[in-house]
Amino acid sequence: MIVAIVQFNLPSGMTLADATDTIFAPSVDKYRTMPGLIRKNYLFGHGKGGGVYLWDSSESADRAYSTEWRTMMADRFGAEPTVTYFESPIEVENAEPPRH
Numbered sequence: 001m002i003v004a005i006v007q008f009n010l011p012s013g014m015t016l017a018d019a020t021d022t023i024f025a026p027s028v029d030k031y032r033t034m035p036g037l038i039r040k041n042y043l044f045g046h047g048k049g050g051g052v053y054l055w056d057s058s059e060s061a062d063r064a065y066s067t068e069w070r071t072m073m074a075d076r077f078g079a080e081p082t083v084t085y086f087e088s089p090i091e092v093e094n095a096e097p098p099r100h
Contacts, residue, residue, distance in 0.1 A: 001038070001088040002058050004065070007050040008073055008081035016044050023049060036060020041097075050081070058085060 010019060024042045031040050036056045043050040055061040065083050074080040 001091065002055040002061050003086040003088045004053040004055060004061050005043075005050065005084045005086070006053065006065075006081050007043070007048045008077045009079055010044075010047055010049045010077070012047070014049075019044050019049055034064060037064070054088065054091075061085065 010023075020042075024044075031037060037053060037060065038056060039054040041052045043052060053061065053064075055064075070080050
């Protein structure tokens with residue numbers, strides 16, 4: 001499995017509620033049906049938004065983080081996001097997180 005951490009700059013002064021309402025919540029359905037995506041956690045803090053993604057393979061992640069996606073993110077947030085991949089050899093899950 002592959003973990004990808006994506007980060008992008010948020011507009012100055014954006015609150016968690018604003019980011020949730022205008023950026024995160026509207027994208028949930030897209031990720032529910034994304035091939036190869038096992039889990040996504042949204043991130044907010046330190047002037048950045050993003051996500052931690054668990055993928056079935058690096059190929060699935062590569063398809064999601066396409067040139068078109070990077071361009072769209074740069075246009076929307078003023079800079080291309082950073083995407084960092086990690087191998088995830090072991091996963092521990094203690095409880096099922098709430099679903100939105």
